[in-house]
Amino acid sequence: MDDAVDTWLEEAISRHERLTEIVTSLVQSLLKQENIEFLTVTGRTKTKQSALDKIQRKGYKAPKTQLTDLSGIRVILYFESQLARASEVINNAFNVDLSKSLNRESILSVDQTGYRSYHFVCDLGETRATLPEFRDLANLKFEFQIRTVLQHAWAELAHDRNYKLSEKLPRELERSLYLYAGLLELADKGFDSLSREIDKYITEVNQKTTIGDLDVEINSFSLESFVNQWVDKNGFPLEKISINSLEELVNELITYGIQNLKELALIIPEDYAEKALEINYSTTIYGLIRDWLLIHDWRGFTSKVQINWGLPAEDGGTEMLSLYLDHNELVDLIMTINNSET
Numbered sequence: 001m002d003d004a005v006d007t008w009l010e011e012a013i014s015r016h017e018r019l020t021e022i023v024t025s026l027v028q029s030l031l032k033q034e035n036i037e038f039l040t041v042t043g044r045t046k047t048k049q050s051a052l053d054k055i056q057r058k059g060y061k062a063p064k065t066q067l068t069d070l071s072g073i074r075v076i077l078y079f080e081s082q083l084a085r086a087s088e089v090i091n092n093a094f095n096v097d098l099s100k101s102l103n104r105e106s107i108l109s110v111d112q113t114g115y116r117s118y119h120f121v122c123d124l125g126e127t128r129a130t131l132p133e134f135r136d137l138a139n140l141k142f143e144f145q146i147r148t149v150l151q152h153a154w155a156e157l158a159h160d161r162n163y164k165l166s167e168k169l170p171r172e173l174e175r176s177l178y179l180y181a182g183l184l185e186l187a188d189k190g191f192d193s194l195s196r197e198i199d200k201y202i203t204e205v206n207q208k209t210t211i212g213d214l215d216v217e218i219n220s221f222s223l224e225s226f227v228n229q230w231v232d233k234n235g236f237p238l239e240k241i242s243i244n245s246l247e248e249l250v251n252e253l254i255t256y257g258i259q260n261l262k263e264l265a266l267i268i269p270e271d272y273a274e275k276a277l278e279i280n281y282s283t284t285i286y287g288l289i290r291d292w293l294l295i296h297d298w299r300g301f302t303s304k305v306q307i308n309w310g311l312p313a314e315d316g317g318t319e320m321l322s323l324y325l326d327h328n329e330l331v332d333l334i335m336t337i338n339n340s341e342t
Helices: 003-033 048-058 081-093 132-137 149-159 171-210 220-234 247-256 261-267 272-278 285-304 319-324 327-340
Strands: 038-045 071-077 118-123 142-148
Touching: 003 038, 003 048, 003 071, 003 081, 003 132, 003 142, 071 081, 071 149, 081 118, 081 142, 081 171, 142 149, 149 171, 171 220, 220 247, 220 261, 220 285, 247 285, 261 285, 272 285, 272 319, 285 319, 285 327, 319 327
Parallel strands: 071 142
Antiparallel strands: 038 071, 118 142
8 A cells, every 4th residue: 555545544534533523413413403303323433444445445546535434424314204304404514525425215226125325425615614623624525324214224234244134145035135125115114104194193183272172082192282281271380201101191091981182171170270379289291180080080090090109198299189188088099099009
């Protein structure tokens, strides 16, 4: 290998290590600003040996201009519809070399399945390169790969040299491999479509609850929308909690016999919000719904629903219940629930 290339690589890799870190962080921030959810944004800088191997393998005569992936950034998104949006972010934020960038899906013929992703070759662009902190990184090339989770899974399986799917297979096995790849591509499109349908459903539910149309089945989305509308209307100080799902609460409502929002609205005590504000009471969505259920019919609720939570033996946490149940009844309720807790 030419000593000049060797010396150039030593200096270039040092700068690219900084470039990789900067671009990775910048892209994460840009995607968040555009509300594009992503699984990961990762960056890597080639080692000197890896770069030398590629130069030799590809037969590069001018590696300073031909070797564009010393810095590589990989963006893994959830759904296909995000690819175009993320690509637009890249196009707007960096100077893209269109002659070296491509959408690999576009080069597959209509009867092919296989490795699909968006590839970009970029530099920081003239404006950003003039900033003092980026000046020594001007004109350095770096590459982006943008994929969905399922595209990434296929690429890793099909290109990992340590895994048997990367080998040249007998014709029949190769045919099966590409049939499964087609299923993966179909699933990718299906999940994307389902995600958009869910977004549409959530919008429709929010619109219905806003105008008071409560003929909507109970589920995680409709329940959260209903509670948020009720909280806003009544000025109730709902406590925020970090939860992944309202599935447990939805199951409790359905098991008790409440199937839609209209039926839920009917069990809310008319003066609940007023009394809560008077005693400066607040709770989470779980506490709020369970308060309503227990005040309405705690005996029916505890006889139908399997309970895996408890109530405090003293007043703390049962303030609202004590305003609707006499002392003996409240004691019976606490004992019933705590004895049934699993």
